[in-house]
Amino acid sequence: MGLKKKSFSEDEIAIFDEAIIEKRGDFWHFRMWLTGEGKYVRISLRTRNRQAAIEKAKQFFFDIKSSQNQGKKYFSRTAQEGVEMYLEQRKKDVDAGLIVKGRHGTIRSHLQHWVEFIGAKTKLKELERTDCENYYHFRSQESGKGGASLSTIKNEQSTINAMMEWLFKRNEVTIREFEFKKLPRIYADEEAIRRATFSRDEVAELRKVLFGAATEAARNIKDKGNLRRFITSYFLMVASITGLRTGEQRQLTWGDIRFETVTKGDDEVEVVAITVRPETSKVRKRRQFYVQDDELFDNMLKVLKPLMGKQQLSDCLVFSKDGKSMVKEADILETFNWAMTQSTIKNRNNRNLVPYSFRHYFITDRIKSGLSYEKVAKMCGTSVAQIEKTYFHIDKEVLISNALAGYFVSEEGVIVTT
Numbered sequence: 001m002g003l004k005k006k007s008f009s010e011d012e013i014a015i016f017d018e019a020i021i022e023k024r025g026d027f028w029h030f031r032m033w034l035t036g037e038g039k040y041v042r043i044s045l046r047t048r049n050r051q052a053a054i055e056k057a058k059q060f061f062f063d064i065k066s067s068q069n070q071g072k073k074y075f076s077r078t079a080q081e082g083v084e085m086y087l088e089q090r091k092k093d094v095d096a097g098l099i100v101k102g103r104h105g106t107i108r109s110h111l112q113h114w115v116e117f118i119g120a121k122t123k124l125k126e127l128e129r130t131d132c133e134n135y136y137h138f139r140s141q142e143s144g145k146g147g148a149s150l151s152t153i154k155n156e157q158s159t160i161n162a163m164m165e166w167l168f169k170r171n172e173v174t175i176r177e178f179e180f181k182k183l184p185r186i187y188a189d190e191e192a193i194r195r196a197t198f199s200r201d202e203v204a205e206l207r208k209v210l211f212g213a214a215t216e217a218a219r220n221i222k223d224k225g226n227l228r229r230f231i232t233s234y235f236l237m238v239a240s241i242t243g244l245r246t247g248e249q250r251q252l253t254w255g256d257i258r259f260e261t262v263t264k265g266d267d268e269v270e271v272v273a274i275t276v277r278p279e280t281s282k283v284r285k286r287r288q289f290y291v292q293d294d295e296l297f298d299n300m301l302k303v304l305k306p307l308m309g310k311q312q313l314s315d316c317l318v319f320s321k322d323g324k325s326m327v328k329e330a331d332i333l334e335t336f337n338w339a340m341t342q343s344t345i346k347n348r349n350n351r352n353l354v355p356y357s358f359r360h361y362f363i364t365d366r367i368k369s370g371l372s373y374e375k376v377a378k379m380c381g382t383s384v385a386q387i388e389k390t391y392f393h394i395d396k397e398v399l400i401s402n403a404l405a406g407y408f409v410s411e412e413g414v415i416v417t418t
Helices: 050-069 079-095 101-118 135-140 150-169 187-195 200-218 224-242 246-250 296-308 329-341 357-368 373-380 384-391 393-403
Strands: 012-015 019-024 027-034 039-044 257-264 267-276 287-292 407-409 415-417
Touching: 012 050, 019 050, 027 050, 039 050, 079 101, 079 150, 101 135, 101 150, 135 150, 200 224, 200 329, 200 357, 224 246, 224 287, 224 296, 224 329, 224 357, 246 329, 257 296, 287 373, 357 373, 357 384, 373 384
Parallel strands: none
Antiparallel strands: 012 019, 019 027, 027 039, 257 267, 267 287, 407 415
16 A cells, blocks of 8 residues: 655655655654554664665565565564464474474473563564573572573573574564573583482382382282382383383383393393384384393283283283373372382482483493493484483593402502402
C-alpha cells in the first residue's frame, strides 16, 4: 500500500513510496505500515547520517517484503512460542529415529531454564547477542534450587544456541546465537566425576544390599511394592556390570540378551552378550559387548517370566513388571537412595552419587583394569575423545600405581623395594 502522505519535511524521506524515515532528535527512524498485521513497523536506524539511514531503510524494506512473500509475519513471537516451535521440530526427529525420546526431554529441560531466565513473553526479534551474558550466574546461583554444575550449564548453552540457529534460519530472530560469558574448562567437573564414582568395595557392598533386598522381595513377588523393589534392585546391579546408560537399560529387551559360555584357560565362564539397538542408543549406533553373567539375568528371568504371560519373550522389556511398561526412573532412584542408607559408604552427601555413578564406575574400573580407551569407548557407546576428556584423572592414578610398582611404604614412612 502506498503512502498516504505526499509532502515531506526536510527530516522525512519516502522509501519506495511505502515506508518513511524520519529524524527524531539526532537519529533516523524507519516506519512502515503492515496491512496484513495491522501494525506499524518502527525501527531505530541508529545513525545520524542521512545517506546511511536511507541505505539501511531500503534493506529493512526488502527484508520485510521478502518475509511477507514467504508468508511470514514480521511481528515477533514470544520466547515461549519459539521454544515450543523448536521442540515440535525436535519431536519430529524423535519420530524419525534421529534422536531418542530421552534426548528430547533433556532439550525441553534445557530450554525451560532459558525461558525462566529470558522471560516467557520476551519478543524473539528484540533479543540481542548479549542478552544471555549473565546466564551462567543465573543457573549457578539459582535461589533454592542448588545451582547447576558447570558442565550442565555448558550443555544448556549449546542447546540454546542450536535453537537460536534454527529460529534464525526461519526469520524468527535477528541473531544467530548468544554471546555467553566464556566459561573455564571443566577441570572441576573431572574432579567431581572422580568423587561421584564408586570404588570396587563400595559397589560390592551395594550389590550385597541390593541382592538381599531382591531376594526378600521375590518371596512375595505378587505384592506391587516387592515387585518394584525386585526390578529396581536388579536394575542397579546390572548397571554396575554393564555400564549402560539409564535410557538404554530401561529399553533393553530379552531379545537383546544372549547367554553364552566361553573358555578362559581351563575354565568355562558364563557370559552375556548385550546388544544396544540404534533406536535406544543415545548416539544412534548399534553396539554389542560381553559381560560376565554373575547369574543376575538368570535370576531375573526365573522370577519375571511368569508375569509376562503368553507374550513373545524376545519382545518383552527386561526391567518391567509385565514386559511392556518400562521401569520408572523415580522408582530406580528411590531404591538407590534406600540402598545408600543401608550401606557404610562415606561422604555420600557431598559426592553427588547417583544411579549414573555405576556407569562412571564401570568405565573407571575397565580403564584401571588395563583396557584401552578405544575398547572401553566401544563397549560404552561413546567416543575415545569423550573418554579422554572426562576420565583423564585415571591416567594420573595409573601412572602413580605404575611408578610405585615393586615398592611399599614401611611403618617408618620409608619406601622399600620388594
